[in-house]
Amino acid sequence: MSLTLERIEALAPDQASLGAARKLLKPSSWPTLAEGDGLVWGECQGSGATPYRVVVSEEDAGYKCTCPSRKFPCKHSLALMWMRAERSTAFAPATVPDWVKDWLSRRRGKSTPASKTEGEAEPKPRPSIRLTEIPEAGADADPKAEQRAAGARERNRKEREAAVLAGLDDLDLWLADQVQQGMANFVAQTAQACRTIAQRLVDAKAPGLAGRLDALPTRLFTLPGSARPSAAIRELGQVQLISQAYRRASELPELLAADARQAVGWTVTRDALLNDSEALRLDSRWRVFAVLSEAQPDKLRRVETWLWREGSADGKPRQAVLIDFVPISTGAAAGGYLVGDQIDAELSFYRSTIPLRAQISRLNRGAEQSGEPLTLPNERLSNSYANYELALAQLPWLGTIPLPFRSASVRRHGEQLYLHDDQDQLSLPLHTSQTSHALPLASVGRVDGIGLWNGYEFTLAWAETHLGRWLH
Amino acid sequence: MNTTSLRAKVLPSLLAGTSRNPLPGELIRPSNSSSDGALEILSLMGQALRFERPSTPDSFIIEPEIEDERRIVADALRRPLIRLLTAKNATEHPARALARTFDRLRLRPHPFDLPLIDAFVRSNAEKLGSTAQHWADRQKPEAETQSYFDPELLDESNWAQATLSRRVAYVEQRRRDDADAARALLESTWAQEEADARFRLLQALQTGLGTADQPFLNTLEKDRAPRVRALAARFLARLGAGGENPALRGCLERIKQGKSGLLRKRTALELELPANVKDQAASRWILQTFTDVSFTELASALKVTNQELIESAAKDEPLLLALALITTNDQRLDLLELLVAHLPNAWERIFESGLATLGTMTESERQRWEETIVHPYRKDLPTSYFLWDWLHRVTDAAAPRSVMSILLKMELLMKVPERERGGGPWLEVIAAICPAPQRDELREQLAEFDQSQTVIPLALLDILDGMEKDRTHV
Numbered sequence: 001m002s003l004t005l006e007r008i009e010a011l012a013p014d015q016a017s018l019g020a021a022r023k024l025l026k027p028s029s030w031p032t033l034a035e036g037d038g039l040v041w042g043e044c045q046g047s048g049a050t051p052y053r054v055v056v057s058e059e060d061a062g063y064k065c066t067c068p069s070r071k072f073p074c075k076h077s078l079a080l081m082w083m084r085a086e087r088s089t090a091f092a093p094a095t096v097p098d099w100v101k102d103w104l105s106r107r108r109g110k111s112t113p114a115s116k117t118e119g120e121a122e123p124k125p126r127p128s129i130r131l132t133e134i135p136e137a138g139a140d141a142d143p144k145a146e147q148r149a150a151g152a153r154e155r156n157r158k159e160r161e162a163a164v165l166a167g168l169d170d171l172d173l174w175l176a177d178q179v180q181q182g183m184a185n186f187v188a189q190t191a192q193a194c195r196t197i198a199q200r201l202v203d204a205k206a207p208g209l210a211g212r213l214d215a216l217p218t219r220l221f222t223l224p225g226s227a228r229p230s231a232a233i234r235e236l237g238q239v240q241l242i243s244q245a246y247r248r249a250s251e252l253p254e255l256l257a258a259d260a261r262q263a264v265g266w267t268v269t270r271d272a273l274l275n276d277s278e279a280l281r282l283d284s285r286w287r288v289f290a291v292l293s294e295a296q297p298d299k300l301r302r303v304e305t306w307l308w309r310e311g312s313a314d315g316k317p318r319q320a321v322l323i324d325f326v327p328i329s330t331g332a333a334a335g336g337y338l339v340g341d342q343i344d345a346e347l348s349f350y351r352s353t354i355p356l357r358a359q360i361s362r363l364n365r366g367a368e369q370s371g372e373p374l375t376l377p378n379e380r381l382s383n384s385y386a387n388y389e390l391a392l393a394q395l396p397w398l399g400t401i402p403l404p405f406r407s408a409s410v411r412r413h414g415e416q417l418y419l420h421d422d423q424d425q426l427s428l429p430l431h432t433s434q435t436s437h438a439l440p441l442a443s444v445g446r447v448d449g450i451g452l453w454n455g456y457e458f459t460l461a462w463a464e465t466h467l468g469r470w471l472h
Numbered sequence: 473m474n475t476t477s478l479r480a481k482v483l484p485s486l487l488a489g490t491s492r493n494p495l496p497g498e499l500i501r502p503s504n505s506s507s508d509g510a511l512e513i514l515s516l517m518g519q520a521l522r523f524e525r526p527s528t529p530d531s532f533i534i535e536p537e538i539e540d541e542r543r544i545v546a547d548a549l550r551r552p553l554i555r556l557l558t559a560k561n562a563t564e565h566p567a568r569a570l571a572r573t574f575d576r577l578r579l580r581p582h583p584f585d586l587p588l589i590d591a592f593v594r595s596n597a598e599k600l601g602s603t604a605q606h607w608a609d610r611q612k613p614e615a616e617t618q619s620y621f622d623p624e625l626l627d628e629s630n631w632a633q634a635t636l637s638r639r640v641a642y643v644e645q646r647r648r649d650d651a652d653a654a655r656a657l658l659e660s661t662w663a664q665e666e667a668d669a670r671f672r673l674l675q676a677l678q679t680g681l682g683t684a685d686q687p688f689l690n691t692l693e694k695d696r697a698p699r700v701r702a703l704a705a706r707f708l709a710r711l712g713a714g715g716e717n718p719a720l721r722g723c724l725e726r727i728k729q730g731k732s733g734l735l736r737k738r739t740a741l742e743l744e745l746p747a748n749v750k751d752q753a754a755s756r757w758i759l760q761t762f763t764d765v766s767f768t769e770l771a772s773a774l775k776v777t778n779q780e781l782i783e784s785a786a787k788d789e790p791l792l793l794a795l796a797l798i799t800t801n802d803q804r805l806d807l808l809e810l811l812v813a814h815l816p817n818a819w820e821r822i823f824e825s826g827l828a829t830l831g832t833m834t835e836s837e838r839q840r841w842e843e844t845i846v847h848p849y850r851k852d853l854p855t856s857y858f859l860w861d862w863l864h865r866v867t868d869a870a871a872p873r874s875v876m877s878i879l880l881k882m883e884l885l886m887k888v889p890e891r892e893r894g895g896g897p898w899l900e901v902i903a904a905i906c907p908a909p910q911r912d913e914l915r916e917q918l919a920e921f922d923q924s925q926t927v928i929p930l931a932l933l934d935i936l937d938g939m940e941k942d943r944t945h946v
Binding site: 059101105172175176180181185235240241244389392411412413420427428437439442443455 | 483486487488489491493507508510511512514516517518519521522523525526528529531532533535537538544547551552555559582586587588590607610922923924928
């Protein structure tokens with residue numbers, strides 16, 4: 001059964017979804033549109049850091065989209081069906097990519113419309129494609145209203161600045177208490193202590209610091225008991241450093257001051273970043289070398305898509321990370337991209353001393369799975385680690401950073417795996433979640449690859465070996 | 473001041489608390505008038521710790537070198553394999569078919585995939601090569617691990633180092649060629665075998681069992697494992713050398729002998745079920761009661777020949793089931809063929825009994841056994857999923873081509889009632905038992921189904937084809 005407009009109307013959850021889908025019917029919103037084996041799929045740049053991947057089965061109108069929408073089908077799925085039904089846009093014939101195959105192998109089967117239960121209220125009016133053609137009333141710009149809004153924004157900003165500074169004063173007192181009582185004592189009651197101050201910082205509109213302190217107990221508990229007190233010193237030391245840097249931002253270089261503001265919790269919206277003419281932009285081919293997902297205490301899942309810039313080193317950043325936050329309740333555990341995907345895009349980097357976080361500002365072509373190896377620099381692990389130390393000196397609260405390496409080996413000591421550089425006797429402990437998955441690497445000798453170092457553990461992401469490629 | 477002296481002077485205070493262990497006064501440099509300088513020391517110490525490199529362990533474990541002669545499965549098949557073996561809603565049938573194919577084609581999974589398909593590897597380690605076995609055994613104490621020797625061909629010099637299933641198959645093969653030499657092989661390693669290995673190897677002695685085996689069996693009467701002692705006693709009883717088989721006495725007590733026929737009186741046998749065994753439990757009771765009795769032993773105790781025993785039981789379905797189970801246990805497929813002429817629904821009756829294994833039958837014997845119990849159904853194969861599910865579990869083999877031909881010709885899958893067809897399981901089990909030459913025909917029939925139901929079966933057929941093609945290109 002092929003897709004028809006009537007069928008799309010029947011599937012649409014509400015009129016608003018159809019209206020939103022209509023706005024996505026422009027082929028320019030879809031860098032990729034393809035078909036094959038009774039399926040159509042595409043990529044659509046939405047408000048997230050990574051484009052959404054959408055697939056629709058023509059036979060039974062089954063669909064899947066990587067966006068976090070709670071509407072089923074979402075506007076992206078509806079738009080893809082719509083374009084297909086109208087046949088107004090060309091879909092390139094292609095072999096079914098892996099992410100589509102993954103969906104196929106996991107789908108539950110034909111979806112049947114929910115049957116109406118007895119006593120159910122009168123059905124809602126059926127969404128109609130015709131109604132989406134009614135032009136929206138144009139919002140006439142009102143200069144006075146805009147002036148009022150700008151004034152309100154400025155007032156809010158000042159209020160927030162004051163609240164943050166008051167929160168930092170509270171934080172200082174709390175930190176002083178922990179120093180007086182000692183880190184051994186802090187570790188014993190870290191969960192309660194951190195929760196309390198994190199809540200106060202949320203009230204003080206400093207969500208960045210709040211999140212850092214909220215996540216601290218989890219971070220400490222992943223470490224061996226003996227390492228926790230010194231890790232607590234490291235973490236609380238960074239919090240104190242951020243707090244000081246924020247207060248004395250005017251004395252700092254511009255980029256470091258921007259880092260401090262971001263660490264405290266001032267966000268830069270995607271639109272603001274894309275409109276920032278001074279933001280660092282890099283138009284290049286990028287490879288996805290890791291996709292990490294982590295549930296946060298605020299019921300959001302943080303999905304990090306780590307990219308490596310292909311080509312030779314030119315002094316510009318070789319790596320970037322796209323970060324998406326999706327509600328845990330949507331069940332989405334991964335971003336739109338798969339490890340190995342190659343993306344031809346322009347990235348805009350958030351202002352930072354060590355630019356890492358970015359947004360896709362222009363997608364030149366849809367992502368393609370590539371079997372080519374990464375163009376890693378000819379550096380040993382110890383060289384990469386030295387670069388990390390240099391970066392740490394520039395940005396003292398630096399978080400996770402990619403470390404490429406050549407000729408390292410995975411070694412085992414008890415149950416713990418290490419990435420080891422024989423030449424310089426540097427051993428980075430692998431993340432405990434990789435104990436089983438990375439174990440086969442302990443038998444393959446030397447490996448080249450890349451991973452993520454967070455100052456405590458190394459998450460191996462990609463390794464080239466004589467047995468082929470290993471991926472996280 | 474360097475990091476070491478900072479650490480020595482400051483760390484004890486920060487760990488124990490400055491209220492108990494004040495910071496050294498000379499280090500305190502407050503950043504402003506309202507600060508006591510402790511927080512500045514905290515951030516300085518924290519940053520100094522961040523620059524400390526992780527410590528390298530004194531030594532690392534030397535990983536064992538596992539010799540694995542098998543070829544690694546083609547790269548193109550790795551992702552589909554992982555996808556199939558980790559599919560949430562898949563039954564165990566695709567995994568069984570894949571493990572069999574890995575073993576038959578002497579292929580092995582890629583070492584990097586072992587953690588991703590861990591459950592599959594642990595369930596089928598013996599069929600996946602020595603690297604996979606080593607992986608499956610990684611958490612076992614060293615004393616419990618097996619040999620990881622997996623050569624292509626076994627002989628008398630290396631058979632003892634191979635995996636247990638291959639050793640059993642080898643001994644069985646040797647029993648067919650030279651029963652005494654096979655027994656001598658067993659005797660040579662018997663003292664070093666684990667209980668499970670002793671039991672499974674002893675089962676292989678059933679092939680070509682003769683009086684020459686009696687001295688060896690006599691030595692097993694004092695074996696530490698009760699099941700080995702019981703099996704040896706059963707073999708001895710079969711040879712007429714042991715004491716009276718208590719299981720035989722129990723069976724004979726339940727078999728009533730009579731005469732039937734008008735012109736020519738023939739012996740008629742009937743199995744009397746205990747009064748407390750209800751109808752639905754009868755088959756299971758029969759399996760338990762007759763499992764330790766051999767066909768020849770029973771015939772001789774009833775003073776009839778093997779054929780006469782079948783003829784005499786022809787009118788009594790419970791006794792026919794008992795005999796079907798005994799012939800299966802004895803691997804007497806010639807007698808089973810005679811028997812199913814009187815018990816055309818042997819398949820369903822044996823399924824009801826809960827038979828879980830075909831012992832040491834080879835793959836071709838298991839396929840012949842399947843053919844024997846399925847053929848009486850002719851073109852009216854049953855449409856119960858549970859029967860096919862059980863058949864695949866118990867035979868662990870592809871269906872004989874003749875069985876698959878009937879299945880495809882009668883379009884069995886289309887005849888399964890919609891409510892019973894459910895999702896994938898029906899299609900998965902049929903795909904898993906489909907012999908290679910009939911896969912295309914099955915694909916044509918699968919095309920009639922909803923796409924969502926055929927994802928796993930079709931993926932399985934493609935992977936099996938891919939593995940076979942990959943192997944033939946070597």
